[in-house]
Amino acid sequence: MNAAIEGFQQSIFRFLPEVTLPKKRINLKRRLIWSALMLAIYFILAEIPVYGITGSQIDYFAGLRAIMAGENGSILTLGIGPVVTAGIIMQLLAGSEIIKFDLSSPKGKASFQGTQKILAIFLCFFEAAIWILGGAFGRPDSSFLIGFMIFQLAIGGLLVLMMDEVVTKWGFGSGISLFIAANVSQRILWEAFSFAKSPINPDEFIGAIPAFIKSFIDGQPVWIRGGLLPDITQVFFTLIVFVIVVYAEGMRLEIPLSYGKFRGARGRYPLKFLYASNIPVILAAALFANVQLFARVLTSRGINWLGTFNEFGGPKSGLIYYLTPPHSIEVLLNEPLRAVIYLAVFIALCAMFAVLWIDLTGMGPKEVAKKLQGSGMQIPGFRRDIRILEKVLDRYIPPITLMGGIFVGLLAAFADFTGALGTGTGILLTVGIVYRMYEELAKEQMGEMMPAFRQFLG
Amino acid sequence: MAEANLKKKERARSLISEYTRVLKLAKKPGRKEYSLTSKVTAIGIVLIGTIGYILKYVSVIIQNFGA
Numbered sequence: 001m002n003a004a005i006e007g008f009q010q011s012i013f014r015f016l017p018e019v020t021l022p023k024k025r026i027n028l029k030r031r032l033i034w035s036a037l038m039l040a041i042y043f044i045l046a047e048i049p050v051y052g053i054t055g056s057q058i059d060y061f062a063g064l065r066a067i068m069a070g071e072n073g074s075i076l077t078l079g080i081g082p083v084v085t086a087g088i089i090m091q092l093l094a095g096s097e098i099i100k101f102d103l104s105s106p107k108g109k110a111s112f113q114g115t116q117k118i119l120a121i122f123l124c125f126f127e128a129a130i131w132i133l134g135g136a137f138g139r140p141d142s143s144f145l146i147g148f149m150i151f152q153l154a155i156g157g158l159l160v161l162m163m164d165e166v167v168t169k170w171g172f173g174s175g176i177s178l179f180i181a182a183n184v185s186q187r188i189l190w191e192a193f194s195f196a197k198s199p200i201n202p203d204e205f206i207g208a209i210p211a212f213i214k215s216f217i218d219g220q221p222v223w224i225r226g227g228l229l230p231d232i233t234q235v236f237f238t239l240i241v242f243v244i245v246v247y248a249e250g251m252r253l254e255i256p257l258s259y260g261k262f263r264g265a266r267g268r269y270p271l272k273f274l275y276a277s278n279i280p281v282i283l284a285a286a287l288f289a290n291v292q293l294f295a296r297v298l299t300s301r302g303i304n305w306l307g308t309f310n311e312f313g314g315p316k317s318g319l320i321y322y323l324t325p326p327h328s329i330e331v332l333l334n335e336p337l338r339a340v341i342y343l344a345v346f347i348a349l350c351a352m353f354a355v356l357w358i359d360l361t362g363m364g365p366k367e368v369a370k371k372l373q374g375s376g377m378q379i380p381g382f383r384r385d386i387r388i389l390e391k392v393l394d395r396y397i398p399p400i401t402l403m404g405g406i407f408v409g410l411l412a413a414f415a416d417f418t419g420a421l422g423t424g425t426g427i428l429l430t431v432g433i434v435y436r437m438y439e440e441l442a443k444e445q446m447g448e449m450m451p452a453f454r455q456f457l458g
Numbered sequence: 459m460a461e462a463n464l465k466k467k468e469r470a471r472s473l474i475s476e477y478t479r480v481l482k483l484a485k486k487p488g489r490k491e492y493s494l495t496s497k498v499t500a501i502g503i504v505l506i507g508t509i510g511y512i513l514k515y516v517s518v519i520i521q522n523f524g525a
Contacts, residue, residue, distance in 0.1 A: 036509075039506065039509060040509065040513065043509065043510050043513040043514070044513060047513065047514065047517035181502070181503070181506055182506050182509075182510055183510075184503075185502075185503045185504070185505075185506040185507030185510060186506070186507050186509075186510025186511060186514065188503065188507055189503075189504065189507035189508060189510065189511045190507075190510070190511055190514055193511065194511070194514075194515070195515075196515065196518045242496075242499075242500075243496070246487075246492065246495050246496045246499060247486070247487060247492065249495065250486070250487025250491060250492060250495055251484050251485065251486055251487065252484065252485045253480070253483060253484045253485070254485055273484050395480075396480060399476065399477045399480040399481075400480060400484070402477075403477060403480075403481060430499075430503060431499045431503075434498070434499045434502035434503060434506075435495055435498060435499050435502075437502065438498045438499075438502065
C-alpha cells in the first residue's frame with residue numbers, strides 16, 4: 001500500500017512547476033540582482049488590477065495585510081497567504097506527527113516539500129474562490145467573470161510561489177520574507193511621503209508629511225486627520241514602535257557554556273528574548289482573520305451568531321466586533337471596552353501560541369539541550385550531562401517564551417491602537433527580516449573574500 | 459481552603475519573582491550595537507520602500523492618464 005502512495009506521489013511531483021537549481025555557485029552580486037529583480041516584479045504585479053471587479057472591494061486580509069503582503073484588488077490580492085498557510089499546516093502536521101515525514105532522509109524531505117507545494121497550489125485556488133464567491137470584489141452576474149477573477153487571483157498566488165523559489169534558489173535570502181519586508185516598507189514610505197492625491201478627496205495629499213506641511217503652511221496644522229488618511233501622529237508612533245522593536249530584537253539571554261574537549265574554551269549561547277519572535281502574533285492575527293472570514297461566509301448565508309458587518313465591510317456586532325483591533329486613537333477613546341477585551345484576548349492568544357510554537361518546532365529546553373550536547377557543549381563547572389543542560393535551559397526558555405510572546409502581543413496591539421504605519425506586526429517582522437538580511441550579507445561577503453573561511457561559517 | 463489559597467498566592471509570587479529575575483538577567487543591547495542595528499534596518503526599510511514608492515508613483519501617474 002505504501003509503495004502505491006509513493007509511486008502516485010512521485011508521478012505528481014514530476015508535474016509540479018519547479019525552479020531548477022543553479023549548476024554552480026552564483027557569486028553574491030548576481031544573487032542580489034536576482035532578488036532585486038523579483039522585488040521589482042513583485043511591486044509591479046501588486047499594481048496590476050484584477051479585471052472584472054464591480055463595486056467596492058473588501059480586503060478579507062484587512063488586519064493581516066502587513067503579514068500577508070500583496071495588494072487587495074491587484075493580481076497579488078492573496079499575497080503570500082497560500083504559501084504561508086501551506087507552510088503552517090505542514091509544520092503542524094509534521095510537528096504533531098499526524099503524518100509521519102522522516103525529514104532526515106532526502107527522499108522524506110522531498111516528499112514533504114512536494115506535498116507542501118501541492119497544498120500551496122490547492123490553497124491558491126481555494127483562497128481565490130473564497131475571495132470572489134464571498135463577494136469581496138462585488139457580485140458579477142456572469143459566471144465566466146467569476147471564474148476568470150478566481151483564475152487571476154490563483155495565478156497571482158502561483159506567481160508568488162514561483163518567485164519565492166527563484167529568490168531562495170537563485171537570489172539572496174527567502175522570498176517570503178522579502179515580500180513581507182517589501183510590502184511593509186512600501187506602505188510606510190507611501191503613507192508617510194506620498195504626493196499623490198487621495199481618490200476620496202482630491203485636494204488632500206495621501207502622504208502624512210506632505211499633508212502636514214501643507215496644513216502647517218495654510219495656518220492651522222492638522223495633527224489628526226481621521227478617516228483612512230495617515231497623519232503626522234501616526235508617523236510619530238511609527239518611529240516609537242521602530243525604536244522599541246530594535247531594542248527588543250537586540251535583547252539576548254546568554255547561557256555561559258564551555259566546550260568539553262578544550263578545557264579553556266568558553267562561549268555563550270545567546271537566546272533571543274523574543275524567543276518565538278513574531279510567530280505568535282502572526283498565528284493570533286491569522287486566527288482572528290479566519291474567524292472574521294468564517295463570519296463573513298455565515299452572514300452572507302444569513303446566519304449572524306458570530307456577528308454582523310456594516311456597509312463598509314467592517315464588523316459591527318457580535319464576537320468579531322470584539323476580535324478586531326480599533327485602528328485609531330479616536331476609536332480607542334470612545335470604545336474603551338472593545339479595546340480592553342481585544343487586548344486581553346489577543347495577549348492571551350499570543351502567549352499560548354508562543355509556548356505552542358516552541359514545543360512544535362523543537363525549540364524547547366529538551367531539544368536545544370540535545371543539540372548543545374551533540375555539539376560538545378556543557379555548563380561550566382558541571383559534569384557533561386544532558387540532564388544538567390536541560391535543567392538550566394528549562395529555567396530560562398519557558399520564561400522568555402512567555403514574556404516574549406506577551407511583549408510581542410502588547411507591541412502589536414499598541415501599534416494597531418495608535419495606527420502606526422505598516423502596523424506593529426509589520427514593523428516587528430520587517431526589522432527582524434532586514435537585520436537578518438544584513439547579517440547574512442556580511443557573512444556571505446566574508447565567505448566571498450576568503451573562500452577557505454566559508455566552511456567555518458557553515 | 460485559606461491554606462490552599464495561600465499556597466497558590468505563594469507560587470504565583472515566586473513565579474513572578476523568577477520571571478523578573480530572568481528579565482533583569484537578559485543582556486540589553488549596548489549603545490554601539492543598538493545604533494548599528496537601528497541604522498542598518500532603517501536604511502534597509504528606506505531602500506526597499508523607495509523602490510516600492512517609485513513603482514507605485516509610476517502606476518498612479520499611468521492610472522491618472524487613463525482616467
